[in-house]
Amino acid sequence: MTAYKSTPDPIEQNRARWDDVVDIHVNSSFYRVAEFRRGETSLDPLVLSEIGDVAGQKLLHLQCHFGLDTLSLARLGAHVTGLDFSGKAIAAARALAAETDIAARFVEGRVEQAPGLAGTDFDIVFTSWGVLVWLPDLTLWAQTVAKCLKPGGRFYLAEGHPVTWIFEDRKDTYRENLNVVRSYFLDGPQHWDDPRDYAEPSVSLNHHTSNEWQHTLGEVVTALAQAGLRIDFLHEHDKLVWPAIPGMERKDRFFEAPEGAPRLPVAYSISARKV
Numbered sequence: 630m631t632a633y634k635s636t637p638d639p640i641e642q643n644r645a646r647w648d649d650v651v652d653i654h655v656n657s658s659f660y661r662v663a664e665f666r667r668g669e670t671s672l673d674p675l676v677l678s679e680i681g682d683v684a685g686q687k688l689l690h691l692q693c694h695f696g697l698d699t700l701s702l703a704r705l706g707a708h709v710t711g712l713d714f715s716g717k718a719i720a721a722a723r724a725l726a727a728e729t730d731i732a733a734r735f736v737e738g739r740v741e742q743a744p745g746l747a748g749t750d751f752d753i754v755f756t757s758w759g760v761l762v763w764l765p766d767l768t769l770w771a772q773t774v775a776k777c778l779k780p781g782g783r784f785y786l787a788e789g790h791p792v793t794w795i796f797e798d799r800k801d802t803y804r805e806n807l808n809v810v811r812s813y814f815l816d817g818p819q820h821w822d823d824p825r826d827y828a829e830p831s832v833s834l835n836h837h838t839s840n841e842w843q844h845t846l847g848e849v850v851t852a853l854a855q856a857g858l859r860i861d862f863l864h865e866h867d868k869l870v871w872p873a874i875p876g877m878e879r880k881d882r883f884f885e886a887p888e889g890a891p892r893l894p895v896a897y898s899i900s901a902r903k904v
């Protein structure tokens with residue numbers, strides 16, 4: 630009998646790495662869990678200004694991590710379900726919901742399992758900040774979103790702009806990092822081997838490997854349109870919740886280009902409706 634070395638599943642590798650970071654994130658100042666426990670929202674002003682009224686709406690949060698934004702949406706009156714493939718994240722989300730006495734449902738699964746695990750009658754599907762690079766197939770993603778929504782239901786996405794990917798990221802200043810070193814058009818996955826976590830870079834993770842798929846803005850919009858969603862807006866933004874181009878400066882919840890430096894689209898948001 631021939632023994633075959635099995636190829637690691639890139640999604641499973643990502644899940645193991647996301648499992649590793651959950652406790653670190655819950656206890657990090659990056660995620661501001663103490664502020665959330667005191668009653669503050671974890672949602673940033675951009676999302677809050679664009680999400681619209683969620684009160685009384687049945688809302689599905691895809692890739693909810695440990696549920697901080699999901700629970701903040703529940704505090705705004707939404708009936709929330711959060712889905713994530715990290716069992717540790719879902720356990721932490723349930724614990725945080727119980728501790729803060731917020732009604733919420735959390736389910737463990739991959740994005741494409743959402744219709745079966747969470748349901749297909751949502752008024753709103755929400756997903757934000759650092760979600761699409763983990764998904765190899767945007768056609769499947771958009772079809773999943775459409776399946777989960779009721780007819781007339783809304784979809785909202787806030788995400789880092791793919792153009793930030795093309796720049797240098799090891800120089801000291803923002804202007805030096807504006808040098809283009811990567812193609813905008815990349816076939817995935819890109820494999821990374823990095824034990825550091827973005828929220829607590831000093832901590833070394835057990836699972837180093839991650840796999841990311843870079844998607845262009847055109848791919849995202851086309852996938853949504855072809856899944857039967859009508860785009861209400863596509864906004865591009867000059868600020869983002871992480872410093873996608875090193876040298877961006879922090880102003881409140883966002884990172885922006887330094888004063889006088891060229892401002893680029895570093896984030897975008899989409900609102901769409903199932904027709």
Ligand SMILES: C[S@@+](CC[C@H](N)C(=O)[O-])C[C@H]1O[C@@H](n2cnc3c(N)ncnc32)[C@H](O)[C@@H]1O
Nearest residue numbers: 647692694713714715738739740757758759763
């Ligand atoms: C950057 S985080 C989510 C963003 C959220 N705004 C936050 O920071 O709390 C990305 C999340 O996607 C989840 N994830 C990655 N790939 C997934 C997949 N294929 N199915 C479901 N969840 C996935 C990870 O477990 C992680 O919780």
